[in-house]
Amino acid sequence: MSVIRDFDCVVKHSEQVLPGVVKIVFDCAGIASVALPGQFVQIEPSPGAFPVTRRPITINRLTENGFELLFDVIGPGTELMARMKPGDEVRILGPLGCGWTVEPGSSWLLIGGGLGAAGFQFLMDTVDSTTVLIGASDSDRVIPLGACHVVTEDGSAGGRGLVTALISEELLAGADSIAVCGPVAMMEAVWSTIPEKYRDKVQISTESRMGCGWGVCDGCSIPVSGGGYKKCCKEGPVFSGIEIDWKRWKEAGL
Amino acid sequence: MSVIRDFDCVVKHSEQVLPGVVKIVFDCAGIASVALPGQFVQIEPSPGAFPVTRRPITINRLTENGFELLFDVIGPGTELMARMKPGDEVRILGPLGCGWTVEPGSSWLLIGGGLGAAGFQFLMDTVDSTTVLIGASDSDRVIPLGACHVVTEDGSAGGRGLVTALISEELLAGADSIAVCGPVAMMEAVWSTIPEKYRDKVQISTESRMGCGWGVCDGCSIPVSGGGYKKCCKEGPVFSGIEIDWKRWKEAGL
């Protein structure tokens, strides 16, 4: 990233896709023309004084002239965002951060937990070959993606169980890269399931409470191996799995 | 006032009547059924956290099932109020304060400056006989009342001049009561114009920055003769002219 740009994006479409999950499509060629899978944007939920910071959301996919976001409505920021209507102008900074590291022609195994799979679509649209495993608590938390293997904890969609049960030696061995995104506990379970020898293929998409989102406030630290921290917003949000200090990261909470 | 009541009033009609001056009609039988001319209401401009206090506005007139307000849009509170649309629910406390002291069958001289005449309509609708004198800077500041004598500083409506020029010994002598409402400087000019012997007929409608509006915070003091203060919101907003300490009131500013 060498320049950051702040855009007044226009809401093109907004829709509730699952209970409490909203999809918004923004028109913004400026962001769409340079965005890479795994990058995020910082949205101003309101032109008013509060909330004082923006909200980071992963780019779920590109659209004709812009991009699509998919988010959980969980607090004041996302509630304001859920109320955005077509035609509204919204200040959005992006694209931000480093996305997935994609080698040309590579085949991918994508492992997502619930809304963590938001963003996978962009990766699926970009790379040649993907196998997608999705775990969720129930069918209300399974976001619509193309072909994928789904399990839910209550069995209301796909098989009953945890996403770790779908992971096989065969899938791990067959993939050039493994992308994991979801709640920290789920990612940790996935990480523990993956044998040592496949771990250097694993990339993890992290989340952290953010101030700026563009690298200046040091607020979004992710603990890394060997002590110290890296910035989720600038050096992440995607890190290699071996880079992360899983123990300290779990202790941190969100 | 022995009980105060806080109502969820519904906006029935909203309209800009002059540049920067908005009229809103609220449905609220609870307030309309007990309100007296000269009383005011405390409006919550927004259900959000800010502004932290309400805005006091005089009841301009009663309507079929509610009341009408007329206000200048001058800052954040009145800007929020100007955006209220039919159907919106607004929290309104009232009626508050002591209005004009009206003797049965009395004849009135009403002297208003600009938007200070908001509220006269209610008095005109209540008492038998009124003569109304209105002064304003220009035609854009003359609010629509029934029959009245108008002067403006630039001559764009009625005669050219100040409202004090309309005051005659004859009018003063002929009235049982004299009501004055407008900017402090205008009211002071009117007060100085009125000879000593008519001054005990004069009632003044005051304004003050308010906290509560219902008598508990001591924030809305009007300086009174003999030192000390009275509460605009509870002992006023209408005071007898001789009660007010004009010198200290002018020094106070708003």
Place this chain on the structure above:
Amino acid sequence: MSFPPAIPREFWGHNFDSPVMLASGTAGFGEELLDLQCLSGVGAVVSKAVTFEPRAGNPPPRLLETPFGLLNSIGLANPGVYHVLKHILPVAAGLPCPLLINVAGESVDEFADVVRVLEGSSAHMGYEINVSCPNVAEGGAAFGVDPQVVLRVAQGVSRVTDRPFSVKLTPNGGDMVQSAEAAVEGGASAITVCNTFLGMHINWQDGKSVIKRKVAGYTSPALLPLVVAKVWQVSNAVSVPVISSGGVSRGDDVLQLLAAGAQMVQVGTRLMRRPFAAAELIDEMKKLTGE
């Protein structure tokens, strides 16, 4: 404390209907609220400040609203302790909840002098000693910033009353924990955390302040995190209960302050916007805790 916190509270050995107190200066002496029928949900009323002599208060304007808060410069306007004793407390005796009388002074001795006179009434349960006002007799800094002065004020009050009293500290300088410890040493039965933060608004057009005293007391729901921090610090340091004062506008604010260590929670500015704030807060709390 237990979670979620129980809504009726024991405090100073009495059962209070609610942990919500109306803050000093925003509810008169409570007697007007009685008339207005808005004491539902109120655990206790704290009166406006009472001084020995009557005080007219500061010249208007006394209030100024800023985009996110309110500046007040009331100047402890009150009719003086003898008028309060004779004319107001007999009416306030009819309150359905306990009354604390907020006491202010311009010298260390004035606090005890006011309390001594008020001992002639049985309308109130106790006192709130407001050491945030300036110590005019000794240089003009607020009493509350100097633990030695706080100790002397509290000792003076202890000598003239057996009723419980809370010392209401100032956030404007000094070390609140040290002042709280001094108050307890002097006999305080509670600490109120805290009075208003000094604030100011200047018109940039002419460099002037609308409020004549220039610096005023600032309140805002946005100050809640400052009050939570101070309540947590003081309640961890002293053995007597802490009464919070500041920043409350919603039911979860009350719950947060109780979780931070407050035993009772005052509400002030919110009451100006919502006369029935106490009942509304209790309703919101019950909804949140499922009680």
Place this chain on the structure above:
Amino acid sequence: MSFPPAIPREFWGHNFDSPVMLASGTAGFGEELLDLQCLSGVGAVVSKAVTFEPRAGNPPPRLLETPFGLLNSIGLANPGVYHVLKHILPVAAGLPCPLLINVAGESVDEFADVVRVLEGSSAHMGYEINVSCPNVAEGGAAFGVDPQVVLRVAQGVSRVTDRPFSVKLTPNGGDMVQSAEAAVEGGASAITVCNTFLGMHINWQDGKSVIKRKVAGYTSPALLPLVVAKVWQVSNAVSVPVISSGGVSRGDDVLQLLAAGAQMVQVGTRLMRRPFAAAELIDEMKKLTGE
């Protein structure tokens, strides 16, 4: 000052393009902003805090947003003074505006030790001495609350540099005017008013704080009136210029702080939401003053 205030400023004998400084900790060392092309409208950059040894900073989460503000608990994360001297200042030398280096320490001597090392660079115009951090060596209270300690810190810095320096005071206890006077006596060329207010957020459900250190630095546009009051008090008391820090989110906030007596005005939290905040503030100011 004259009204409306002029937008380019003379400060410390230099001409600054703008009175808006980027506050410490919210703009790195400025070098990243250079890359990002967002230094338009910036009068000067204040670096994040530099300590003698590298510091990893506090464990995450380091930020928590409350309904009306932001709590931060960064913990002075920085790579240490030698790394800054060798690897960061050579890049920051390319900044189009002056740089002040914010200096922190755990003992009175550490401030001067850090400055002594930084004297090896010519990338910066001067320093901002952050006496809001805890004096670990002498009990843990913030240096800034004790005027005697502030005096010693300022004298120590004066001894090792001829560059101008501002002392950045804390609003959390003590008497800011006395600390400002002590800083000036010790040789400070300006006073920064002030660092963040201590704040806290507790989950009422379990009584826990998300931020591990519990108490954190709180910022909010709603704190502006508190900063205006302190700027007015300090600028009336000392002869050196005052730099305000805190509460700015709009152009008229900057104008108000200048009217209150600030010579330069820092912006921090707003910059996190708006990378181009400085240019936006200047535009708003120009619109308001008709310049």
